[in-house]
Amino acid sequence: MIRSENLHFSYLHTDEGLPPQPALAGINLSVGKGDFVVIAGRNGSGKSTLARHINALLSPSEGTLWVNGIDTKDETQLWEIRKTAGMVFQNPDNQIVAATIEEDVAFGPENLGVPSEEIRTRVDSALAAVKMSEYANAAPHHLSGGQKQRAAIASVLAMRPSVIVFDESTSMLDPQGRREVLETIDGLRRTGITIILITHSMEEAALADRLIVMDRGKIVLEDTPRAVFRQANALTKLGLAVPQAAALAQALRERGVPVSDGILSAEDLLADEAVQKAALKYASANHPVPKVTAPLPSQPHPLLEIRNLTHIYNAGAAYEKKAVDGISLTIGKGETVGIIGHTGSGKSTLIQHFNALLTPTSGQVLIDGEDIHADKKKLKTLRQRVGMLFQYPEHQLFESDVYRDVAFGPTRMGLSDEEIKTRVVKALTIVGLGEDVYNKSPFALSGGQKRRAAIAGVLAMQPEILVLDEPAAGLDPQGREGTFSQITKMREELGLTVIIISHNMDDIARLCGRVIAVSQGKIIADGTPAEVFSQNRILEESGLDIPQVTRVMARLAESNPAIPTGIFTVEDAANVLSGGGEGPL
């Protein structure tokens, strides 16, 4: 279906006269009809560049790529190629053209000059295939991310392609949306469509028939996902992370538990005989039935206090919506708190009260015992004590150079020039940006650098509490690691109280000493990660993901109640199952 020989490509424009870096350096690819191939790799590995060649959006500088036997360099066949190989992009908002879903699905066939009656049947069947028929007349901005992305898939399907390339199409979605899109992809592959999925999520890679790992414009690993995951160390070096389940299998093998080769998911682990045996062995070893112990240490100094907070959007109107419903909580100085909850649970509304971006419908917000809404004049100073970083904070950069952008907040605070300078330099140093970027335009930085500059912009205001909403969204595993180690550094060096919102339970479990789960505007769980994750039933019922390891241990505990359930690290789980350890409790 798709074949390439010695494919090379270089982007023409590069930074300040550096020699052009080849984005693709000799790719030999072969994808058969009906294959499901995942192409993975860190940011900048060339995987998206390769994807764009398959749709003839880019043309090779050297070498050849054939789609269904057609050379993509043949410009007379351009439309035939794009019809054959459809493409779904990353940002759902930036690929929907029309103001209603139905019209958008019709856009492709309209361009191809398909007769009206046939467009109608194509639109209807494409929408049915992605289960979006009832939204045919909906406006895109009324849909969730997952629904928008499914509509985008329907729009490609209506062109009747043989291949669909997904260019990081799940990376901007919440877990629910991601599941929806992956289910849709699974449905498509059953109909015989060839699927190429670009991703850096190894959980998604596990679904493929074949996994191709790219680095520096080359294919470095290519095999079944099972075989590739065996090379955990090689993957880490390539800036990718093995799924938790695979990592646990590896750790157990190292500890002498004969877990079978090629574990991809939690389900694989649970079906494995050696794992079941290990669980039984642990249970029969007369370990006491675990109590969830180790409560949170008492908070010596409450810094942020929320009292009976309720927020109602459009209060009084017929369509009013209660987003936060009587939440009370106290966060102590120096804590690292993770707030989890599915989209629409009210967690975003909740955090926007922390620095008075929203005013409570009823209830109070206190910082250091002072009601922030009590005195309007004090609001500005109190607001400065809580730094807020929204999702994709790099979108707030605007100054002509990085230094000025970081200095923006402190300047607003009316500080002296020297003080501003000290703060800016300190903030930039903590996020790991050196003097070489001070005078660069923030828009000339790489994606990861932009994010760090934006974080520095808030750090320079020297808040006591830092609220981060999905700080690692859209970053590859290496970028994630970098961001997290910086957060740890900030906490340790600046004594910051950190509040993190994330859909990624592994990240939350690793970073936070305390987890608060929010659902339907209420707190449903609050405690140490072990405590909260041991209530896995409650969490799953409210649509939350839990770490893969936690899920495995919870399932094992159903038949062997002695097994502790609040486990969330590979290390702890491996200790329990290899029979030796007591677990974390």
Add this chain to the structure above:
Amino acid sequence: MTRLTIGQYYPADSPLHRLDPRVKLLAAIAYITVLIFVTNFYGFGIAVLFLAVVIRASRVPARFIFRGLRAILFILSFAALINLLLTPGENVLFSYAFIQVTTEGIHRAALMALRLVLLITGSSLLTLTTSPIQLTDGIESLLKPLRLPAHDIAMMMTIALRMIPTLSEELGKIMKAQKARGVDLETGGPLKRIKNIIPILVPLFVSSFKRADELATAMEARCYRGGKGRTKLKPLGFTGRDALAGGIIVVFCVGLVLTRFI
């Protein structure tokens, strides 16, 4: 921004909704033009009656139709007041300094207010019963004979309609982020306020350009190459019903102009 009602469409299945958008567009233009020529209450009487029948046929609830009027309430009352107080005439009913209320004034003010109400109600009926896409299709088809780049104009309108809600959402997010960094949007003189807009506008422009670029790529990937050889999911079709509606409009307009001579 969410209260933006321009081009608001009320989906329903009515004879008016089913009409060819070209007929509705031309009818709206004719209606607006003819209203200018109406000078007496006979004409307005006919117009009000006609509009009432059309509104009934559109199956759009009255409150949606009159919502558009709220926006112009101020202009409406102001204009009526000026006419009422400053029209010179023979039959003075009340006068104080340069203000005088005359029968002519009352007459003019009432006509003026009526005309404005009829104008707004009539034209909002067009957008309420015609989906944005039908409207752009209609405009495209009407512009074609004028040797204008009709397809491109229509495509631009479609994309604008698609992107306005997305960008307004984005604007809200950027405003919140910058507010958290100390931008004060509520206080200060005009100069300071303009300066405060920069941290909002620059990111909005940057992101709009990025969106435009990505959208263009996505359109290309779906074989977009301008209006040439394009077909339509819902092609415009001129039916007997449209001809009938056109006929009614012509009769109505001629009749309305003739009321001048009563």
